[in-house]
Amino acid sequence: MDGVVAGEQSLQSFVPISLGVPTLTVDTSDGYQPGVQDIIAFLRASADEGASPAPTSGNA
Template structure:
């Protein structure tokens, strides 16, 4: 609805291909879609998930505790994540320590036509 009305927006999620591609694909007809894929090493992912689970009660809805347990016992792994596969410009951003590339480059990527 917002895109059809010409509104510029940012949609943030862990866009796993199997869950999101079919829902987002139709939007490529009405949106100048850009994908920013944030990455960091697995130990950093686990550290951040643990910190959020310990400090943010709203994260309970995301099942972080169970996912951390699954990772610890080897039944799940962040490496199993499958990136969204849409035909859209994509920028890979390493978030290990700040943003690489930086915010100026990310902004330029977003504004590029």
């Protein structure tokens, strides 16, 4: 992140890590997308079932 702040790297250079666990991408540029209730449902389903549920809104 220091490189981005210093202008040495662009945000497009970011590469997400892959851990082989359920993930949910949350856009926080204007609130939360998917919404908080969808995030909570994802977390509960992931903990209860050990699988990645399909979010009801937004992108996974």
